[in-house]
């Protein structure tokens with residue numbers, strides 16, 4: 001009885017631990033937050049972003065955050081995908097380049113309120129080729145399978161004992 005209880009605890013820990021140890025939370029701009037006239041290239045330059053990490057954009061109105069493509073980043077053109085909460089939590093779900101801009105006024109174009117980062121692939125998953133249509137969520141699926149297998153293996157072992 002006690003052994004199987006231990007196994008259940010182990011199964012839970014094994015399920016949660018990989019996700020917990022992988023994720024790093026970054027406050028964009030640190031204490032300056034998401035603002036005008038902050039050098040976000042410098043802010044990002046000493047950081048390594050991995051799949052599963054989290055960006056937190058902290059700001060007051062009228063700032064906002066848009067996830068854009070390379071063209072939108074270059075031209076400071078907002079996309080359809082934006083956030084306005086002032087405490088926007090964005091999980092980096094896929095590897096590759098990610099571009100973010102402030103869509104208010106000339107904050108992006110004139111004051112450089114824009115951030116580009118490169119997200120490294122998850123622990124074992126190789127980075128998919130650019131433009132691979134299947135790259136969305138691939139590592140999330142792999143991670144779910146790992147969790148299912150661990151729990152299933154523990155359940156079987158628990159039944160045998």
Ligand SMILES: [Cu+2]
Pocket residue numbers: 035036062063064102103104107108113
């Ligand atoms: Cu702004």
